[in-house]
Amino acid sequence: MSTRSDRPVFRFAPSPNGLLHLGHALSALLNHDMAKAAGGRFLLRIEDIDANRCTPEFEAAIFRDLGWLGLSWESPVRRQSEHLDTYAAALTRLTEMGLVYPAFMTRGEVKARVATFEADGRAWPRDPDGSPLYPKDDRHRSETERHDLIDSGLRHAYRLNMSEALKIIDRPLSWQETGDGKKGPIAADPAAWGDVILSRSDAPSSYHLSVTIDDAAQGVTHIVRGLDLYSATAVHRLLQELLGLPEPVYHHHRLIRDEAGQKLSKSEGSTGIASLRDQGLLPDDLRRLVGL
Template identity: 60%
Template sequence: MTAAADRPVFRFAPSPNGQLHLGHALSAFENQHWAEKTGGRLLLRIEDIDRTRCTAALEDGLIADLDWLGITYERPFRRQSEHFDDYRRALDRLIDMGLAYPAFLTRGEVRSIVEAYETGSAAWPRDPDGAPHYPGGERHLDVRISGRRIAEKARHTIRLDMEKALKRVNAPLYWTAFDEDGTRLIEARPEDWGDIVLSRSDAPSSYHLSVVVDDALQGVTHVVRGKDLELATAVHRLLQELLGLPAPLYRHHRLIMGADGRKLSKSNHDTALKALRDAGASPLDIRRLCGF
Protein backbone atom coordinates (compact mmCIF):
# COMPACT_ATOMS: atom_id res chain seq x y z
CA MET A 1 0.00 0.00 0.00
CA THR A 2 1.37 3.43 -0.97
CA ALA A 3 1.85 5.79 1.95
CA ALA A 4 -0.94 8.37 2.20
CA ALA A 5 1.51 11.24 1.70
CA ASP A 6 2.69 9.71 -1.60
CA ARG A 7 -0.75 9.02 -3.04
CA PRO A 8 -2.19 11.23 -5.80
CA VAL A 9 -4.89 13.61 -4.59
CA PHE A 10 -7.91 14.44 -6.73
CA ARG A 11 -10.84 16.73 -5.96
CA PHE A 12 -14.39 17.21 -7.16
CA ALA A 13 -15.37 20.84 -6.56
CA PRO A 14 -19.00 21.75 -7.36
CA SER A 15 -20.84 24.94 -6.40
CA PRO A 16 -24.18 24.66 -4.54
CA ASN A 17 -25.84 27.36 -6.64
CA GLY A 18 -28.19 24.99 -8.43
CA GLN A 19 -28.89 21.30 -8.90
CA LEU A 20 -26.20 18.97 -10.20
CA HIS A 21 -26.74 17.76 -13.76
CA LEU A 22 -25.27 15.10 -16.04
CA GLY A 23 -22.17 17.21 -16.69
CA HIS A 24 -21.38 17.26 -12.98
CA ALA A 25 -21.95 13.51 -12.80
CA LEU A 26 -19.46 12.99 -15.62
CA SER A 27 -16.84 15.06 -13.79
CA ALA A 28 -17.46 13.21 -10.53
CA PHE A 29 -17.14 9.84 -12.31
CA GLU A 30 -13.93 11.00 -14.03
CA ASN A 31 -12.37 12.00 -10.72
CA GLN A 32 -13.43 8.77 -9.05
CA HIS A 33 -12.10 6.75 -11.99
CA TRP A 34 -8.68 8.39 -11.88
CA ALA A 35 -8.43 8.19 -8.11
CA GLU A 36 -9.14 4.48 -8.26
CA LYS A 37 -6.84 3.96 -11.26
CA THR A 38 -3.88 5.60 -9.53
CA GLY A 39 -4.57 4.44 -5.97
CA GLY A 40 -5.22 8.04 -5.07
CA ARG A 41 -7.51 9.96 -2.74
CA LEU A 42 -10.67 11.81 -3.75
CA LEU A 43 -11.63 15.00 -1.93
CA LEU A 44 -14.85 16.99 -2.11
CA ARG A 45 -14.70 20.78 -2.04
CA ILE A 46 -17.82 22.92 -1.86
CA GLU A 47 -17.12 26.10 -3.81
CA ASP A 48 -19.61 28.43 -2.16
CA ILE A 49 -17.85 31.80 -2.43
CA ASP A 50 -21.06 33.27 -3.86
CA ARG A 51 -23.08 33.56 -0.67
CA THR A 52 -26.06 35.01 -2.55
CA ARG A 53 -26.69 32.07 -4.86
CA CYS A 54 -25.20 29.23 -2.81
CA THR A 55 -27.54 27.83 -0.15
CA ALA A 56 -27.49 25.12 2.50
CA ALA A 57 -30.47 23.42 0.85
CA LEU A 58 -28.67 23.19 -2.48
CA GLU A 59 -25.57 21.85 -0.72
CA ASP A 60 -27.70 19.15 0.94
CA GLY A 61 -29.10 18.23 -2.46
CA LEU A 62 -25.61 18.09 -3.93
CA ILE A 63 -24.44 15.69 -1.22
CA ALA A 64 -27.54 13.55 -1.69
CA ASP A 65 -26.86 13.32 -5.44
CA LEU A 66 -23.25 12.26 -4.93
CA ASP A 67 -24.21 9.66 -2.34
CA TRP A 68 -26.88 8.31 -4.68
CA LEU A 69 -24.36 8.06 -7.52
CA GLY A 70 -21.97 6.13 -5.28
CA ILE A 71 -19.21 8.74 -5.36
CA THR A 72 -16.98 8.11 -2.37
CA TYR A 73 -14.84 10.94 -1.04
CA GLU A 74 -12.98 11.77 2.13
CA ARG A 75 -14.78 13.54 4.96
CA PRO A 76 -14.89 16.13 6.34
CA PHE A 77 -14.96 18.16 3.14
CA ARG A 78 -13.83 21.75 2.62
CA ARG A 79 -16.27 24.65 2.25
CA GLN A 80 -14.75 27.76 0.74
CA SER A 81 -17.05 29.97 2.83
CA GLU A 82 -15.21 28.76 5.94
CA HIS A 83 -11.79 29.81 4.65
CA PHE A 84 -12.10 33.42 3.50
CA ASP A 85 -8.99 34.33 5.53
CA ASP A 86 -6.89 32.01 3.36
CA TYR A 87 -7.91 33.89 0.22
CA ARG A 88 -7.45 37.28 1.86
CA ARG A 89 -3.88 36.42 2.78
CA ALA A 90 -3.12 35.41 -0.81
CA LEU A 91 -4.76 38.59 -2.11
CA ASP A 92 -2.78 40.73 0.33
CA ARG A 93 0.45 39.14 -0.90
CA LEU A 94 -0.34 40.12 -4.48
CA ILE A 95 -1.24 43.64 -3.38
CA ASP A 96 1.97 43.94 -1.35
CA MET A 97 3.92 42.80 -4.42
CA GLY A 98 2.39 45.69 -6.36
CA LEU A 99 0.59 43.31 -8.71
CA ALA A 100 -3.03 44.15 -7.92
CA TYR A 101 -5.09 47.31 -8.01
CA PRO A 102 -8.63 48.46 -7.16
CA ALA A 103 -10.84 48.87 -10.24
CA PHE A 104 -14.00 50.98 -10.09
CA LEU A 105 -15.49 50.90 -13.60
CA THR A 106 -18.94 49.37 -13.87
CA ARG A 107 -19.82 46.92 -16.64
CA GLY A 108 -21.74 49.66 -18.35
CA GLU A 109 -18.77 52.00 -18.25
CA VAL A 110 -16.48 49.31 -19.64
CA ARG A 111 -18.99 48.61 -22.40
CA SER A 112 -19.13 52.31 -23.32
CA ILE A 113 -15.33 52.53 -23.50
CA VAL A 114 -15.14 49.44 -25.69
CA GLU A 115 -17.93 50.57 -28.00
CA ALA A 116 -16.35 54.00 -28.43
CA TYR A 117 -13.00 52.40 -29.25
CA GLU A 118 -14.50 50.01 -31.76
CA THR A 119 -16.22 52.75 -33.72
CA GLY A 120 -12.84 52.92 -35.43
CA SER A 121 -11.26 50.08 -37.36
CA ALA A 122 -9.52 48.38 -34.42
CA ALA A 123 -11.07 45.64 -32.31
CA TRP A 124 -10.85 45.76 -28.52
CA PRO A 125 -8.97 42.75 -27.09
CA ARG A 126 -11.19 40.04 -25.64
CA ASP A 127 -10.53 37.04 -23.41
CA PRO A 128 -11.12 33.43 -24.51
CA ASP A 129 -14.71 33.65 -23.24
CA GLY A 130 -15.36 36.66 -25.45
CA ALA A 131 -15.47 39.26 -22.67
CA PRO A 132 -13.58 42.52 -23.33
CA HIS A 133 -10.35 43.04 -21.44
CA TYR A 134 -10.68 45.54 -18.61
CA PRO A 135 -9.41 48.99 -19.76
CA GLY A 136 -6.88 49.10 -16.91
CA GLY A 137 -6.62 52.88 -16.69
CA GLU A 138 -6.66 52.61 -12.90
CA ARG A 139 -3.43 50.63 -12.72
CA HIS A 140 -1.57 53.81 -11.86
CA LEU A 141 -4.32 55.59 -9.94
CA ASP A 142 -2.98 57.53 -6.95
CA VAL A 143 -3.38 55.37 -3.84
CA ARG A 144 -4.83 58.33 -1.96
CA ILE A 145 -7.60 58.64 -4.52
CA SER A 146 -8.36 54.93 -4.62
CA GLY A 147 -8.16 54.72 -0.83
CA ARG A 148 -10.65 57.56 -0.46
CA ARG A 149 -13.07 55.92 -2.87
CA ILE A 150 -12.83 52.62 -1.03
CA ALA A 151 -13.40 54.41 2.30
CA GLU A 152 -16.51 55.96 0.74
CA LYS A 153 -17.77 52.41 0.02
CA ALA A 154 -17.45 52.74 -3.75
CA ARG A 155 -18.11 49.36 -5.36
CA HIS A 156 -14.94 47.96 -6.83
CA THR A 157 -13.01 44.86 -7.70
CA ILE A 158 -9.37 44.01 -7.13
CA ARG A 159 -7.70 43.09 -10.41
CA LEU A 160 -4.36 41.57 -11.31
CA ASP A 161 -2.04 43.83 -13.26
CA MET A 162 -1.32 41.24 -15.94
CA GLU A 163 1.58 43.13 -17.49
CA LYS A 164 3.41 43.49 -14.19
CA ALA A 165 2.58 39.92 -13.17
CA LEU A 166 4.07 38.46 -16.33
CA LYS A 167 7.29 40.37 -15.70
CA ARG A 168 7.60 38.67 -12.30
CA VAL A 169 7.65 35.11 -13.65
CA ASN A 170 9.87 33.17 -15.98
CA ALA A 171 8.06 33.16 -19.31
CA PRO A 172 6.87 31.21 -21.09
CA LEU A 173 4.76 29.31 -18.57
CA TYR A 174 3.60 25.74 -19.07
CA TRP A 175 1.12 23.40 -17.45
CA THR A 176 1.29 19.61 -17.48
CA ALA A 177 -1.60 17.66 -18.98
CA PHE A 178 -2.09 13.96 -18.28
CA ASP A 179 -4.14 11.17 -19.80
CA GLU A 180 -3.92 7.43 -20.41
CA ASP A 181 -0.88 7.92 -22.62
CA GLY A 182 1.18 9.89 -20.12
CA THR A 183 1.94 13.59 -19.69
CA ARG A 184 2.75 16.50 -21.98
CA LEU A 185 3.57 20.16 -21.53
CA ILE A 186 1.18 22.83 -22.82
CA GLU A 187 2.12 26.48 -23.06
CA ALA A 188 0.07 28.76 -20.85
CA ARG A 189 -1.03 32.16 -22.15
CA PRO A 190 -2.45 34.07 -19.17
CA GLU A 191 -2.08 37.35 -21.07
CA ASP A 192 -5.06 36.30 -23.19
CA TRP A 193 -7.28 36.99 -20.16
CA GLY A 194 -6.22 40.56 -19.44
CA ASP A 195 -6.41 41.99 -15.92
CA ILE A 196 -8.42 39.23 -14.22
CA VAL A 197 -10.60 39.82 -11.18
CA LEU A 198 -9.09 38.65 -7.87
CA SER A 199 -11.92 39.77 -5.57
CA ARG A 200 -15.16 41.75 -5.64
CA SER A 201 -16.98 44.04 -3.25
CA ASP A 202 -19.51 41.26 -2.62
CA ALA A 203 -17.08 38.33 -2.63
CA PRO A 204 -13.70 38.02 -0.89
CA SER A 205 -12.13 36.03 -3.71
CA SER A 206 -12.58 35.18 -7.34
CA TYR A 207 -12.80 31.62 -8.63
CA HIS A 208 -9.27 31.89 -10.03
CA LEU A 209 -7.66 32.94 -6.75
CA SER A 210 -9.60 30.65 -4.43
CA VAL A 211 -9.10 27.54 -6.55
CA VAL A 212 -5.31 27.78 -6.64
CA VAL A 213 -5.17 28.50 -2.89
CA ASP A 214 -7.48 25.56 -2.13
CA ASP A 215 -5.61 23.13 -4.37
CA ALA A 216 -2.35 24.02 -2.64
CA LEU A 217 -3.73 23.84 0.90
CA GLN A 218 -5.47 20.54 0.20
CA GLY A 219 -2.40 19.00 -1.43
CA VAL A 220 -4.18 18.37 -4.72
CA THR A 221 -1.81 16.76 -7.20
CA HIS A 222 -4.21 16.05 -10.11
CA VAL A 223 -7.00 18.37 -11.28
CA VAL A 224 -9.67 16.67 -13.40
CA ARG A 225 -12.33 19.03 -14.75
CA GLY A 226 -14.22 19.92 -17.93
CA LYS A 227 -12.72 21.31 -21.12
CA ASP A 228 -14.63 24.55 -20.55
CA LEU A 229 -11.97 25.39 -17.93
CA GLU A 230 -8.94 24.33 -19.99
CA LEU A 231 -7.91 27.81 -21.13
CA ALA A 232 -8.36 29.20 -17.60
CA THR A 233 -5.54 26.89 -16.50
CA ALA A 234 -3.13 29.48 -17.85
CA VAL A 235 -4.35 31.97 -15.24
CA HIS A 236 -4.03 29.37 -12.50
CA ARG A 237 -0.45 28.58 -13.48
CA LEU A 238 0.41 32.28 -13.33
CA LEU A 239 -1.10 32.69 -9.86
CA GLN A 240 0.69 29.56 -8.67
CA GLU A 241 4.00 30.99 -9.84
CA LEU A 242 3.35 34.40 -8.26
CA LEU A 243 2.32 32.89 -4.90
CA GLY A 244 4.94 30.14 -4.84
CA LEU A 245 2.34 27.36 -4.92
CA PRO A 246 2.82 23.86 -6.36
CA ALA A 247 1.36 23.12 -9.78
CA PRO A 248 -0.89 20.04 -10.09
CA LEU A 249 -1.19 17.97 -13.23
CA TYR A 250 -4.33 18.68 -15.26
CA ARG A 251 -6.83 16.70 -17.27
CA HIS A 252 -9.74 18.42 -19.02
CA HIS A 253 -12.41 15.92 -19.96
CA ARG A 254 -15.08 16.09 -22.64
CA LEU A 255 -18.33 17.92 -22.00
CA ILE A 256 -21.89 16.66 -22.27
CA MET A 257 -23.75 18.93 -24.63
CA GLY A 258 -27.43 19.79 -24.60
CA ALA A 259 -29.87 19.52 -27.49
CA ASP A 260 -28.95 23.09 -28.48
CA GLY A 261 -25.30 22.12 -28.87
CA ARG A 262 -24.21 24.04 -25.79
CA LYS A 263 -22.73 22.67 -22.59
CA LEU A 264 -25.25 21.81 -19.90
CA SER A 265 -26.18 24.41 -17.33
CA LYS A 266 -27.98 24.28 -14.00
CA SER A 267 -30.95 26.02 -15.60
CA ASN A 268 -31.57 22.91 -17.71
CA HIS A 269 -33.71 21.00 -15.25
CA ASP A 270 -34.29 18.10 -17.67
CA THR A 271 -30.74 16.89 -17.02
CA ALA A 272 -30.74 17.57 -13.28
CA LEU A 273 -29.81 14.42 -11.39
CA LYS A 274 -32.75 14.80 -9.01
CA ALA A 275 -35.18 15.07 -11.93
CA LEU A 276 -33.68 12.00 -13.58
CA ARG A 277 -33.80 10.10 -10.29
CA ASP A 278 -37.42 11.09 -9.72
CA ALA A 279 -38.21 9.89 -13.24
CA GLY A 280 -36.91 6.44 -12.34
CA ALA A 281 -33.29 6.53 -13.50
CA SER A 282 -30.78 4.46 -11.55
CA PRO A 283 -27.15 5.32 -10.78
CA LEU A 284 -26.17 2.76 -13.42
CA ASP A 285 -28.35 4.59 -15.97
CA ILE A 286 -26.53 7.83 -15.14
CA ARG A 287 -23.15 6.16 -15.59
CA ARG A 288 -24.22 4.91 -18.99
CA LEU A 289 -25.55 8.32 -20.01
CA CYS A 290 -22.14 9.74 -19.06
CA GLY A 291 -20.32 7.12 -21.13
CA PHE A 292 -18.98 5.03 -18.24
Protein backbone atom coordinates in the same frame (compact mmCIF):
# COMPACT_ATOMS: atom_id res chain seq x y z
CA MET B 1 -0.37 25.99 3.40
CA SER B 2 -0.05 22.87 1.29
CA THR B 3 -0.68 19.36 2.57
CA ARG B 4 1.04 16.90 0.25
CA SER B 5 0.29 13.20 0.09
CA ASP B 6 2.26 10.18 -1.03
CA ARG B 7 -0.89 9.10 -2.86
CA PRO B 8 -2.47 10.90 -5.82
CA VAL B 9 -5.21 13.29 -4.72
CA PHE B 10 -8.24 14.10 -6.88
CA ARG B 11 -11.14 16.43 -6.08
CA PHE B 12 -14.63 17.31 -7.28
CA ALA B 13 -15.51 20.89 -6.39
CA PRO B 14 -19.09 21.95 -7.20
CA SER B 15 -20.80 25.18 -6.19
CA PRO B 16 -24.10 24.84 -4.29
CA ASN B 17 -25.88 27.43 -6.45
CA GLY B 18 -28.09 24.99 -8.34
CA LEU B 19 -28.76 21.31 -8.93
CA LEU B 20 -26.08 19.07 -10.43
CA HIS B 21 -26.57 17.90 -14.02
CA LEU B 22 -25.04 15.30 -16.33
CA GLY B 23 -21.93 17.40 -16.87
CA HIS B 24 -21.27 17.38 -13.14
CA ALA B 25 -21.93 13.64 -13.06
CA LEU B 26 -19.24 13.08 -15.70
CA SER B 27 -16.69 15.18 -13.80
CA ALA B 28 -17.46 13.62 -10.42
CA LEU B 29 -17.39 10.07 -11.78
CA LEU B 30 -14.14 10.66 -13.66
CA ASN B 31 -12.45 12.07 -10.58
CA HIS B 32 -13.70 9.20 -8.43
CA ASP B 33 -12.79 6.50 -10.97
CA MET B 34 -9.34 7.94 -11.72
CA ALA B 35 -8.55 8.25 -8.02
CA LYS B 36 -9.57 4.64 -7.46
CA ALA B 37 -7.55 3.40 -10.45
CA ALA B 38 -4.45 5.27 -9.23
CA GLY B 39 -4.82 4.09 -5.64
CA GLY B 40 -5.38 7.69 -4.68
CA ARG B 41 -7.72 9.82 -2.59
CA PHE B 42 -11.00 11.42 -3.68
CA LEU B 43 -12.03 14.69 -2.06
CA LEU B 44 -15.23 16.71 -2.24
CA ARG B 45 -14.97 20.47 -1.91
CA ILE B 46 -17.92 22.86 -1.65
CA GLU B 47 -17.17 26.12 -3.48
CA ASP B 48 -19.67 28.31 -1.63
CA ILE B 49 -17.82 31.60 -1.61
CA ASP B 50 -20.73 33.33 -3.40
CA ALA B 51 -23.04 33.79 -0.42
CA ASN B 52 -25.72 35.45 -2.57
CA ARG B 53 -26.31 32.36 -4.72
CA CYS B 54 -25.18 29.36 -2.67
CA THR B 55 -27.69 27.74 -0.30
CA PRO B 56 -27.71 24.89 2.25
CA GLU B 57 -30.49 23.25 0.24
CA PHE B 58 -28.35 23.02 -2.88
CA GLU B 59 -25.42 21.74 -0.82
CA ALA B 60 -27.62 18.98 0.65
CA ALA B 61 -28.68 18.09 -2.90
CA ILE B 62 -25.03 17.71 -3.93
CA PHE B 63 -24.41 15.18 -1.16
CA ARG B 64 -27.63 13.37 -2.03
CA ASP B 65 -26.88 13.18 -5.77
CA LEU B 66 -23.26 12.07 -5.37
CA GLY B 67 -24.21 9.48 -2.78
CA TRP B 68 -26.88 8.10 -5.10
CA LEU B 69 -24.24 7.80 -7.84
CA GLY B 70 -22.32 5.52 -5.48
CA LEU B 71 -19.47 7.93 -4.72
CA SER B 72 -17.76 8.25 -1.36
CA TRP B 73 -15.32 10.92 -0.24
CA GLU B 74 -13.12 11.85 2.66
CA SER B 75 -14.27 13.89 5.63
CA PRO B 76 -14.30 16.65 6.58
CA VAL B 77 -15.45 18.35 3.40
CA ARG B 78 -13.69 21.65 2.74
CA ARG B 79 -16.01 24.65 2.34
CA GLN B 80 -14.64 27.85 0.89
CA SER B 81 -16.80 29.95 3.21
CA GLU B 82 -14.76 28.61 6.13
CA HIS B 83 -11.42 29.78 4.69
CA LEU B 84 -11.95 33.42 3.78
CA ASP B 85 -8.99 34.44 5.92
CA THR B 86 -6.73 32.20 3.83
CA TYR B 87 -7.78 33.89 0.59
CA ALA B 88 -7.41 37.32 2.22
CA ALA B 89 -3.86 36.45 3.26
CA ALA B 90 -2.98 35.45 -0.31
CA LEU B 91 -4.49 38.68 -1.65
CA THR B 92 -2.47 40.67 0.90
CA ARG B 93 0.69 38.89 -0.15
CA LEU B 94 0.11 39.70 -3.82
CA THR B 95 -0.71 43.29 -2.88
CA GLU B 96 2.54 43.62 -0.96
CA MET B 97 4.32 42.39 -4.08
CA GLY B 98 2.85 45.39 -5.93
CA LEU B 99 0.65 43.21 -8.15
CA VAL B 100 -2.87 44.22 -7.10
CA TYR B 101 -4.87 47.38 -7.67
CA PRO B 102 -8.43 48.52 -6.88
CA ALA B 103 -10.69 48.55 -9.94
CA PHE B 104 -13.72 50.85 -9.92
CA MET B 105 -15.41 50.44 -13.31
CA THR B 106 -18.75 48.61 -13.32
CA ARG B 107 -19.70 46.04 -15.94
CA GLY B 108 -21.99 48.62 -17.51
CA GLU B 109 -19.18 51.15 -17.75
CA VAL B 110 -16.86 48.59 -19.32
CA LYS B 111 -19.55 47.59 -21.79
CA ALA B 112 -20.13 51.22 -22.77
CA ARG B 113 -16.39 51.84 -23.19
CA VAL B 114 -16.05 48.79 -25.44
CA ALA B 115 -19.11 49.74 -27.51
CA THR B 116 -17.74 53.25 -28.10
CA PHE B 117 -14.33 51.87 -29.06
CA GLU B 118 -15.78 49.34 -31.50
CA ALA B 119 -18.31 51.72 -33.06
CA ASP B 120 -15.86 52.64 -35.83
CA GLY B 121 -14.87 49.07 -36.63
CA ARG B 122 -11.99 48.58 -34.21
CA ALA B 123 -11.85 45.39 -32.14
CA TRP B 124 -11.47 45.57 -28.36
CA PRO B 125 -9.21 42.79 -27.05
CA ARG B 126 -11.07 39.85 -25.52
CA ASP B 127 -10.13 36.94 -23.27
CA PRO B 128 -10.35 33.27 -24.35
CA ASP B 129 -13.98 33.17 -23.19
CA GLY B 130 -14.85 36.12 -25.40
CA SER B 131 -15.27 38.73 -22.66
CA PRO B 132 -13.63 42.14 -23.19
CA LEU B 133 -10.44 42.75 -21.26
CA TYR B 134 -10.69 45.28 -18.45
CA PRO B 135 -9.61 48.81 -19.45
CA LYS B 136 -6.29 50.06 -18.08
CA ASP B 137 -7.60 53.27 -16.50
CA ASP B 138 -7.59 52.01 -12.92
CA ARG B 139 -4.21 50.35 -13.28
CA HIS B 140 -2.61 53.75 -13.84
CA ARG B 141 -4.33 55.74 -11.07
CA SER B 142 -2.14 57.31 -8.40
CA GLU B 143 -2.24 55.95 -4.86
CA THR B 144 -3.79 59.20 -3.67
CA GLU B 145 -6.60 58.95 -6.20
CA ARG B 146 -7.21 55.31 -5.31
CA HIS B 147 -7.46 56.09 -1.60
CA ASP B 148 -9.79 59.02 -2.26
CA LEU B 149 -12.13 56.86 -4.33
CA ILE B 150 -12.15 54.08 -1.72
CA ASP B 151 -12.74 56.57 1.10
CA SER B 152 -15.68 57.98 -0.85
CA GLY B 153 -17.38 54.61 -0.57
CA LEU B 154 -17.17 53.74 -4.25
CA ARG B 155 -17.54 49.98 -4.75
CA HIS B 156 -14.51 48.30 -6.20
CA ALA B 157 -12.87 45.00 -6.98
CA TYR B 158 -9.22 44.06 -6.76
CA ARG B 159 -7.46 42.99 -9.94
CA LEU B 160 -4.10 41.45 -10.75
CA ASN B 161 -1.75 43.71 -12.66
CA MET B 162 -0.94 41.12 -15.29
CA SER B 163 1.99 42.90 -16.90
CA GLU B 164 3.75 43.38 -13.55
CA ALA B 165 3.05 39.80 -12.53
CA LEU B 166 4.61 38.46 -15.71
CA LYS B 167 7.69 40.61 -15.12
CA ILE B 168 8.23 38.82 -11.81
CA ILE B 169 7.97 35.37 -13.41
CA ASP B 170 10.02 36.40 -16.45
CA ARG B 171 9.93 32.96 -18.07
CA PRO B 172 7.46 30.88 -20.08
CA LEU B 173 4.81 29.01 -18.11
CA SER B 174 3.24 25.69 -18.99
CA TRP B 175 1.18 22.88 -17.52
CA GLN B 176 1.13 19.11 -17.93
CA GLU B 177 -2.09 18.00 -19.65
CA THR B 178 -3.44 14.45 -19.89
CA GLY B 179 -7.05 15.13 -20.93
CA ASP B 180 -9.27 15.07 -24.00
CA GLY B 181 -7.62 17.99 -25.75
CA LYS B 182 -3.97 18.40 -26.68
CA LYS B 183 -1.75 16.37 -24.34
CA GLY B 184 1.72 16.93 -22.94
CA PRO B 185 3.30 20.22 -21.88
CA ILE B 186 0.91 23.05 -22.79
CA ALA B 187 2.18 26.62 -23.13
CA ALA B 188 0.32 28.87 -20.70
CA ASP B 189 -0.66 32.38 -21.79
CA PRO B 190 -2.05 34.21 -18.74
CA ALA B 191 -1.68 37.56 -20.53
CA ALA B 192 -4.61 36.57 -22.74
CA TRP B 193 -6.88 37.08 -19.72
CA GLY B 194 -5.79 40.61 -18.94
CA ASP B 195 -6.06 41.95 -15.40
CA VAL B 196 -8.19 39.22 -13.84
CA ILE B 197 -10.32 39.82 -10.75
CA LEU B 198 -8.94 38.49 -7.47
CA SER B 199 -11.64 39.83 -5.15
CA ARG B 200 -14.98 41.64 -5.51
CA SER B 201 -17.13 43.73 -3.21
CA ASP B 202 -19.73 40.94 -3.16
CA ALA B 203 -17.25 38.02 -2.97
CA PRO B 204 -14.04 38.08 -0.91
CA SER B 205 -12.14 35.94 -3.41
CA SER B 206 -12.46 35.18 -7.11
CA TYR B 207 -12.69 31.70 -8.56
CA HIS B 208 -9.13 31.97 -9.87
CA LEU B 209 -7.62 32.83 -6.50
CA SER B 210 -9.71 30.57 -4.26
CA VAL B 211 -9.42 27.46 -6.43
CA THR B 212 -5.65 27.85 -6.63
CA ILE B 213 -5.35 28.25 -2.86
CA ASP B 214 -7.76 25.38 -2.15
CA ASP B 215 -6.01 22.88 -4.41
CA ALA B 216 -2.67 23.62 -2.78
CA ALA B 217 -4.11 23.52 0.73
CA GLN B 218 -5.68 20.13 0.07
CA GLY B 219 -2.60 18.70 -1.60
CA VAL B 220 -4.45 18.04 -4.86
CA THR B 221 -2.09 16.41 -7.34
CA HIS B 222 -4.49 15.81 -10.25
CA ILE B 223 -7.10 18.36 -11.33
CA VAL B 224 -9.81 16.77 -13.46
CA ARG B 225 -12.36 19.25 -14.82
CA GLY B 226 -14.17 20.31 -18.01
CA LEU B 227 -12.57 21.67 -21.15
CA ASP B 228 -14.36 24.98 -20.53
CA LEU B 229 -11.64 25.69 -17.94
CA TYR B 230 -8.74 24.63 -20.18
CA SER B 231 -7.53 28.15 -21.02
CA ALA B 232 -8.09 29.43 -17.47
CA THR B 233 -5.37 27.03 -16.33
CA ALA B 234 -2.87 29.66 -17.51
CA VAL B 235 -4.07 32.04 -14.79
CA HIS B 236 -3.90 29.31 -12.15
CA ARG B 237 -0.36 28.41 -13.15
CA LEU B 238 0.65 32.06 -12.84
CA LEU B 239 -0.86 32.33 -9.36
CA GLN B 240 0.85 29.10 -8.32
CA GLU B 241 4.20 30.51 -9.37
CA LEU B 242 3.62 33.88 -7.71
CA LEU B 243 2.55 32.30 -4.42
CA GLY B 244 5.10 29.46 -4.42
CA LEU B 245 2.47 26.70 -4.67
CA PRO B 246 2.98 23.21 -6.14
CA GLU B 247 1.99 22.44 -9.73
CA PRO B 248 -0.59 19.67 -10.19
CA VAL B 249 -1.24 17.61 -13.31
CA TYR B 250 -4.30 18.72 -15.30
CA HIS B 251 -6.87 16.58 -17.10
CA HIS B 252 -9.56 18.54 -18.94
CA HIS B 253 -12.41 16.31 -20.09
CA ARG B 254 -15.03 16.69 -22.82
CA LEU B 255 -18.23 18.57 -22.06
CA ILE B 256 -21.75 17.19 -22.07
CA ARG B 257 -23.85 19.39 -24.36
CA ASP B 258 -27.54 19.84 -25.02
CA GLU B 259 -29.31 19.25 -28.34
CA ALA B 260 -28.33 22.74 -29.49
CA GLY B 261 -24.67 22.04 -28.78
CA GLN B 262 -24.53 24.31 -25.74
CA LYS B 263 -22.85 23.46 -22.45
CA LEU B 264 -25.38 22.24 -19.90
CA SER B 265 -26.76 24.70 -17.37
CA LYS B 266 -27.96 24.14 -13.82
CA SER B 267 -31.26 25.72 -14.86
CA GLU B 268 -31.98 22.87 -17.27
CA GLY B 269 -33.94 20.48 -15.10
CA SER B 270 -34.24 17.79 -17.77
CA THR B 271 -30.53 16.98 -17.49
CA GLY B 272 -30.37 17.24 -13.71
CA ILE B 273 -29.24 14.21 -11.75
CA ALA B 274 -32.24 14.47 -9.42
CA SER B 275 -34.66 14.76 -12.33
CA LEU B 276 -33.22 11.71 -14.06
CA ARG B 277 -33.31 9.78 -10.79
CA ASP B 278 -36.97 10.71 -10.35
CA GLN B 279 -37.65 9.39 -13.85
CA GLY B 280 -36.49 5.97 -12.69
CA LEU B 281 -32.96 5.93 -14.09
CA LEU B 282 -30.27 4.08 -12.14
CA PRO B 283 -26.65 5.14 -11.51
CA ASP B 284 -25.43 2.78 -14.24
CA ASP B 285 -27.83 4.46 -16.65
CA LEU B 286 -26.20 7.83 -15.93
CA ARG B 287 -22.78 6.30 -16.48
CA ARG B 288 -23.91 5.21 -19.93
CA LEU B 289 -25.47 8.60 -20.66
CA VAL B 290 -22.15 10.35 -20.02
CA GLY B 291 -20.16 7.76 -21.96
CA LEU B 292 -18.60 5.86 -19.08
